[in-house]
Amino acid sequence: xxxxxxxxxxxxxxxxxxxxxxxxxxxxxxxxxxxxxxxxxxxxxxxxxxxxxxxxxxxxxxxxxxxxxxxxxxxxxxxxxxxxxxxxxxxxxxxxxxxxxxxxxxxxxxxxxxxxxxxxxxxxxxxxxxxxxxxxxxxxxxxxxxxxxxxxxxxxxxxxxxxxxxxxxxxxxxxxxxxxxxxxxxxxxxxxxxxxxxxxxxxxxxxxxxxxxxxxxxxxxxxxxxxxxxxxxxxxxxxxxxxxxxxxxxxxxxxxxxxxxxxxxxxxxxxxxxxxxxxxxxxxxxxxxxxxxxxxxxxxxxxxxxxxxxxxxxxxxxxxxxxxxxxxxxxxxxxxxxxxxxxxxxxxxxxxxxxxxxxxxxxxxxxxxxxxxxxxxxxxxxxxxxxxxxxxxxxxxxxxxxxxxxxxxxxxxxxxxxxxxxxxxxxxxxxxxxxxxxxxxxxxxxxxxxxxxxxxxxxxxxxxxxxx
Numbered sequence: 025x026x027x028x029x030x031x032x033x034x035x036x037x038x039x040x041x042x043x044x045x046x047x048x049x050x051x052x053x054x055x056x057x058x059x060x061x062x063x064x065x066x067x068x069x070x071x072x073x074x075x076x077x078x079x080x081x082x083x084x085x086x087x088x089x090x091x092x093x094x095x096x097x098x099x100x101x102x103x104x105x106x107x108x109x110x111x112x113x114x115x116x117x118x119x120x121x122x123x124x125x126x127x128x129x130x131x132x133x134x135x136x137x138x139x140x141x142x143x144x145x146x147x148x149x150x151x152x153x154x155x156x157x158x159x160x161x162x163x164x165x166x167x168x169x170x171x172x173x174x175x176x177x178x179x180x181x182x183x184x185x186x187x188x189x190x191x192x193x194x195x196x197x198x199x200x201x202x203x204x205x206x207x208x209x210x211x212x213x214x215x216x217x218x219x220x221x222x223x224x225x226x227x228x229x230x231x232x233x234x235x236x237x238x239x240x241x242x243x244x245x246x247x248x249x250x251x252x253x254x255x256x257x258x259x260x261x262x263x264x265x266x267x268x269x270x271x272x273x274x275x276x277x278x279x280x281x282x283x284x285x286x287x288x289x290x291x292x293x294x295x296x297x298x299x300x301x302x303x304x305x306x307x308x309x310x311x312x313x314x315x316x317x318x319x320x321x322x323x324x325x326x327x328x329x330x331x332x333x334x335x336x337x338x339x340x341x342x343x344x345x346x347x348x349x350x351x352x353x354x355x356x357x358x359x360x361x362x363x364x365x366x367x368x369x370x371x372x373x374x375x376x377x378x379x380x381x382x383x384x385x386x387x388x389x390x391x392x393x394x395x396x397x398x399x400x401x402x403x404x405x406x407x408x409x410x411x412x413x414x415x416x417x418x419x420x421x422x423x424x425x426x427x428x429x430x431x432x433x434x435x436x437x438x439x440x441x442x443x444x445x446x447x448x449x450x451x452x453x454x455x456x457x458x459x460x461x462x463x464x465x466x467x468x469x470x471x472x473x474x475x476x477x478x479x480x481x482x483x484x485x486x487x488x489x490x491x492x
Contacts, residue, residue, distance in 0.1 A: 098114075110128055200214075219245060223238065239287065
């Protein structure tokens with residue numbers, strides 16, 4: 025028997041009037057035993073025709089951005105710390121009735137509506153089981169069905185709709201964001217396409233096509249005997265028979281540069297692992313290339329990146345001599361464009377200084393909790409060679425201030441104490457790569473002041489064990 029829970033949330037302003045029977049988040053849960061809750065059957069499409077918009081429903085850009093920020097912050101506070109194997113609703117109405125995430129293996133269908141001022145949630149986190157090495161975020165109008173026999177969400181179908189809201193800053197289409205766990209390969213099946221993900225992939229459907237868009241790392245698509253590898257900044261599409269997302273009508277087409285307009289407004293701060301949306305295409309090192317903090321030959325040296333690295337491109341300098349890039353480990357900086365092989369769109373954003381790095385919203389920004397049962401050591405500098413200032417008990421809340429230029433350590437403040445802690449002694453949802461690097465700390469005797477790709481240059485990874 026099916027138990028259907030219909031829930032509502034609050035978010036951005038609406039371009040269309042809210043009908044009497046509003047589409048809500050639908051969760052379909054199989055139950056082994058009979059239950060007194062009646063089965064509810066609803067056959068509603070995932071796309072809705074637009075209709076006239078009352079003038080009072082249209083907000084100006086400033087009001088719209090404020091509403092979005094409020095919605096995203098509440099969603100972040102509620103769901104970013106959810107456990108593996110759970111589903112969490114990002115609605116400001118406390119989500120699944122009690123506000124707590126529910127077990128993912130008890131759910132077979134997820135349907136989230138477009139953002140709406142009066143109804144709908146539009147944000148839904150699917151924390152997959154640890155063994156699947158992946159997390160997912162549903163944004164806007166998305167329907168997800170679990171086809172796996174073990175209710176693991178290893179195999180699923182997706183159908184997404186378009187945004188109906190007249191609000192600048194909203195994604196134009198519903199989307200599924202899939203991220204592999206840091207430095208690992210996730211293997212899933214989406215719309216009957218075998219997908220190996222080493223990074224972040226956005227999946228959406230339009231008309232009768234599925235789009236697979238790589239915005240971090242790389243991914244490999246396989247249909248039958250045909251496979252296609254996608255690098256960051258590229259996408260591929262597959263056509264399907266009408267109404268059937270389990271049967272691709274053809275093999276994957278060749279990769280093309282991603283369509284930036286479809287992705288520009290995704291709420292990247294809410295990703296399980298946040299990252300900037302890349303420009304179409306990518307750059308690759310042909311030999312060892314220096315990455316610097318500014319688009320200048322005298323800019324601070326951050327890394328010496330070896331040959332063969334594929335990198336995200338975010339922008340270009342005013343003189344077109346330098347590319348602003350992001351490495352697979354999350355670090356960002358500038359590289360001489362003439363030293364790189366490139367497959368890029370011609371219309372890159374131009375700026376003299378890199379935009380500020382993004383950080384989490386709400387309670388998860390710059391907060392970390394000591395997770396060591398015996399307590400975590402607060403030291404005078406970011407290495408075990410330096411003096412212990414005090415030991416912070418497990419559960420102590422700290423504020424993140426900066427990161428190390430040469431080790432996976434962070435500078436924290438706990439009450440009146442400031443010092444350095446190894447990142448693995450802390451639990452945090454903060455974006456470590458967005459913290460400023462403190463270059464004034466002393467070097468331990470075994471360190472080198474010359475940064476390289478393997479040591480130095482701000483190696484405070486989100487996961488100290490590695491990168492791509």
